[in-house]
Structures are given as C-alpha cells and as structure tokens.
Amino acid sequence: xxxxxxxxxxxxxxxxxxxxxxxxxxxxxxxxxxxxxxxxxxxxxxxxxxxxxxxxxxxxxxxxxxxxxxxxxxxxxxxxxxxxxxxxxxxxxxxxxxxxxxxxxxxxxxxxxxxxxxxxxxxxxxxxxxxxxxxxxxxxxxxxxxxxxxxxxxxxxxxxxxxxxxxxxxxxxxxxxxxxxxxxxxxxxxxxxxxxxxxxxxxxxxxxxxxxxxxxxxxxxxxxxxxxxxxxxxxxxxxxxxxxxxxxxxxxxxxxxxxxxxxxxxxxxxxxxxxxxxxxxxxxxxxxxxxxxxxxxxxxxxxxxxxxxxxxxxxxxxxxxxxxxxxxxxxxxxxxxxxxxxxxxxxxxxxxxxxxxxxxxxxxxxxxxxxxxxxxxxxxxxxxxxxxxxxxxxxxxxxxxxxxxxxxxxxxxxxxxxxxxxxxxxxxxxxxxxxxxxxxxxxxxxxxx
Ligand SMILES: Cc1ncc(COP(=O)(O)O)c(C=O)c1O
Numbered sequence: 001x002x003x004x005x006x007x008x009x010x011x012x013x014x015x016x017x018x019x020x021x022x023x024x025x026x027x028x029x030x031x032x033x034x035x036x037x038x039x040x041x042x043x044x045x046x047x048x049x050x051x052x053x054x055x056x057x058x059x060x061x062x063x064x065x066x067x068x069x070x071x072x073x074x075x076x077x078x079x080x081x082x083x084x085x086x087x088x089x090x091x092x093x094x095x096x097x098x099x100x101x102x103x104x105x106x107x108x109x110x111x112x113x114x115x116x117x118x119x120x121x122x123x124x125x126x127x128x129x130x131x132x133x134x135x136x137x138x139x140x141x142x143x144x145x146x147x148x149x150x151x152x153x154x155x156x157x158x159x160x161x162x163x164x165x166x167x168x169x170x171x172x173x174x175x176x177x178x179x180x181x182x183x184x185x186x187x188x189x190x191x192x193x194x195x196x197x198x199x200x201x202x203x204x205x206x207x208x209x210x211x212x213x214x215x216x217x218x219x220x221x222x223x224x225x226x227x228x229x230x231x232x233x234x235x236x237x238x239x240x241x242x243x244x245x246x247x248x249x250x251x252x253x254x255x256x257x258x259x260x261x262x263x264x265x266x267x268x269x270x271x272x273x274x275x276x277x278x279x280x281x282x283x284x285x286x287x288x289x290x291x292x293x294x295x296x297x298x299x300x301x302x303x304x305x306x307x308x309x310x311x312x313x314x315x316x317x318x319x320x321x322x323x324x325x326x327x328x329x330x331x332x333x334x335x336x337x338x339x340x341x342x343x344x345x346x347x348x349x350x351x352x353x354x355x356x357x358x359x360x361x362x363x364x365x366x367x368x369x370x371x372x373x374x375x376x377x378x379x380x381x382x383x384x385x386x387x388x389x390x391x392x393x394x395x396x397x398x399x400x401x402x403x404x405x406x407x408x409x410x411x412x413x414x415x416x417x418x419x420x421x422x423x424x425x426x427x428x429x430x431x432x433x434x435x436x437x438x439x440x441x442x443x444x445x446x447x448x449x
Contacts (some may be wrong), residue, residue, distance in 0.1 A: 035062030057280030070320030114248030114274035115143025117285035125209035139219035175224035214260035217249035221366035229264035252276030256335030256362030354441035403433035
C-alpha cells in the first residue's frame with residue numbers, strides 16, 4: 001500500500017471522517033506529522049507550540065522516551081488479556097496510584113475515557129445508594145455519552161437535544177465570581193452559590209451523588225473562592241450525598257497539585273480521571289473509590305464493565321507516566337510556571353481592552369473576551385456556537401495559529417494549558433503570540449458603549 005502524498009492525507013481525512021463536537025462543514029484539519037516536547041509540526045514543516053496540551057492531555061509533552069519504552073515493552077510481554085485476569089501492570093499501577101491520589105481512594109475501576117470513568121461513577125453511586133438523581137454544576141462538562149452529557153451543564157447537551165437526555169440531573173450554579181449567576185458580589189454574598197446545593201436537596205429526595213469539576217475546565221477554567229468547596233462538601237456529607245470529583249482535566253499536576261481536590265480539601269468519595277493519566281499517549285479512564293463504597297458494592301454484580309477494562313498497555317503507560325511526573329517534578333513545576341503564566345497574562349491583559357478576565361490555577365488558565373470591559377458584554381452567545389455563526393474567539397485562535405501557537409477556545413474564552421514540561425522561553429513565545437492575536441478582538445470592541 002502506498003502512503004498518500006503529504007498534501008493528500010488531510011484531504012482524505014477531511015473527506016472520509018467525522019470530527020466530534022463541531023460542524024462538519026468547514027473542517028480543514030492541519031496534517032500533523034511529528035511532535036516532540038511542547039511542539040508539533042505540520043506536513044510543510046511548520047512548527048506549532050502546543051499551548052493547550054492538545055485537549056489538556058499531553059501533560060508530559062510529546063515523544064517522551066520512557067512512555068514509549070513502557071508501551072512497547074508491555075505490548076511485547078502481554079498486549080491484552082480479559083479484565084478478569086490480573087497482570088503485573090495492574091498491580092504496579094495500584095502502587096503508583098496509592099502514592100499520588102488523595103487519601104482514602106483505594107479501589108480502582110479502569111475504562112478508556114473520562115466519559116466512561118464518569119458513567120461508571122454514576123452507576124456505582126446509584127447502586128450504592130439506591131437513588132438515581134444527580135446534582136451537577138452549570139456550567140460543566142462530564143463527557144459525551146447520554147448519561148455523562150445529561151449531567152453536563154454544557155452547550156453540547158443543548159446541541160444534542162432532549163431525545164438523548166437521561167433525566168434526573170439537578171443543576172446548581174457555579175461559583176463564578178466574574179459573572180455571578182446569582183447577581184451577587186464576593187465576599188458580601190456569603191458564598192450563597194454553595195447554599196443552592198442545600199436548596200436543591202430540600203426539594204429533591206432522590207439524589208445519589210453530586211458530580212463536580214474542582215476547577216471547571218472547558219467551560220472557562222473557573223476557580224472557586226476558598227470557602228466554596230468546604231461549604232458544598234459539608235452539605236453533601238450532612239445530606240449523605242456522595243461526592244464525585246471529576247478530575248479528568250484538573251488531575252495530574254495540571255493545577256499545581258497532583259489533584260485539584262487537594263487544593264480545596266474536597267476529599268471525594270469517588271474521583272474520576274483520564275487524559276493526563278497516560279499523558280494522552282493511550283486511552284485510559286480511572287474511577288477511584290473509597291473502601292466504604294467498595295464494601296457497599298461488593299455483593300452485587302458491578303453495574304459496569306468493558307472489553308478494554310484494565311488494558312495492560314494502557315496501565316503500563318500510566319505507571320511510566322506517574323514515574324515521569326515524579327522524576328521531572330512536574331507538579332511543582334506546574335505551580336511555579338503557572339504563577340508566572342498567570343502573572344504575565346494579567347500584565348498582557350492591561351494592554352488589551354477586549355480581555356474581560358484572566359483566571360487560572362497552575363498551568364491552567366483562561367482568558368475571557370468581552371466587547372465591553374465595564375459591562376462585561378460577551379462577543380458571542382452559546383446560540384451563536386450551536387447555530388454555526390462566526391465567533392470572535394475563533395478568529396483570535398486562527399491568528400494565534402498563524403503565529404505558530406495552538407490553543408483551544410469555547411464561546412468567549414481561550415484555554416491555555418501547556419504541557420507541564422513547558423520552558424519559560426516557550427511560555428514567553430506563547431504570550432507574544434497571544435499579544436498579537438488579542439489585537440483581533442481589541443479591534444471589535446463596542447466603541448459606542
Ligand atoms: C472535566 C471533564 N470530564 C470528562 C471529560 C470527558 O472525557 P473524554 O473526552 O476522555 O471522554 C472531559 C473531556 O474534556 C472533561 O474535561
């Protein structure tokens with residue numbers, strides 16, 4: 001078989017593939033031919049700084065030799081066995097996870113994505129409590145299947161529509177101080193958004209669990225005030241509702257601690273993760289639970305399972321990834337370099353009137369764009385995105401790409417999440433490109449306002 005000419009490969013992919021969570025029309029993918037460290041290259045040899053770790057997954061950067069070695073060694077030894085077998089990789093990963101997960105999470109279920117990790121968490125919570133409802137936060141994203149999407153306060157749920165909806169999720173407002181959903185101001189608000197969880201529980205007696213992103217990711221890198229999680233956690237404990245921390249994006253050093261739950265003393269009953277667990281090198285989802293939950297689930301059929309549950313190559317990759325996070329001190333690095341990134345972004349914002357807010361934690365930041373700083377008027381609406389109208393944020397991202405920097409955006413914000421191995425020089429280069437790209441949104445301000 002002959003390989004397609006390099007110019008042809010992107011066209012063949014475009015003309016033969018679907019691509020998730022976007023309009024198919026207008027998709028014009030870059031052909032990526034090589035990746036190393038924090039950089040990837042297209043077929044014309046053009047370099048792009050990966051300023052988003054793809055989808056906040058390649059935390060260890062591209063082309064890590066230890067990961068590639070671990071994958072190929074495991075593939076040679078035992079590439080695949082059914083989930084009912086034990087493997088050395090599975091035992092080794094238990095040891096590694098116990099070292100880095102928040103204390104109290106000691107039982108592990110493996111799948112192949114963040115979505116499946118959350119689906120498993122929901123099923124386990126329902127089976128353990130005999131209740132079916134969930135509380136989730138608006139906005140949030142917990143995955144693409146019907147169950148996970150129904151628990152997502154995300155425009156993708158609205159785009160898919162009610163016909164795929166699994167009923168039973170109650171949505172609580174986010175602790176999003178820049179645009180307080182309750183119209184209040186911190187600290188005089190008394191963190192009233194957390195009290196909304198209690199209010200929901202007063203009205204609903206079917207709730208098995210509350211699922212949360214400790215720092216809301218795709219929907220804006222929203223970092224809550226310090227009192228928020230302790231208050232929510234106290235409510236869930238008192239009302240005997242399980243707490244699921246979705247650390248698919250925030251895990252693995254991204255926010256400057258191994259898991260963002262630790263920043264806030266969240267102590268979840270269930271923690272779900274994926275992405276950075278293998279540095280994105282191979283699909284793997286993890287649902288980690290307390291011993292108590294395991295005890296409650298022990299005498300019934302586990303309500304979940306997959307062919308690729310506990311896939312040896314994925315688990316061996318995770319063992320190697322955890323060793324690399326440790327060897328390269330990437331959690332500390334994320335905290336240190338994250339402070340630098342945030343400080344520099346805030347400086348940059350001063351010369352860009354279209355920047356409404358800059359926020360983040362560790363190497364995880366968002367720049368929110370507005371057409372009027374004082375009124376915080378957004379450029380675009382969720383409806384604009386769902387209905388395929390051009391978004392200002394996409395224009396900014398295109399300019400960023402033309403400057404050789406890749407990041408992704410949502411309706412009105414850009415997410416910046418470089419690999420945790422990123423160098424100061426690379427951060428500076430990314431920020432220089434941001435400086436150029438933000439001129440695009442600056443030029444679209446509401447001058448009349
Ligand atoms: C917080 C969060 N949960 C769940 C998911 C779904 O993970 P996956 O795309 O691996 O199924 C994502 C994906 O971006 C996520 O950010």
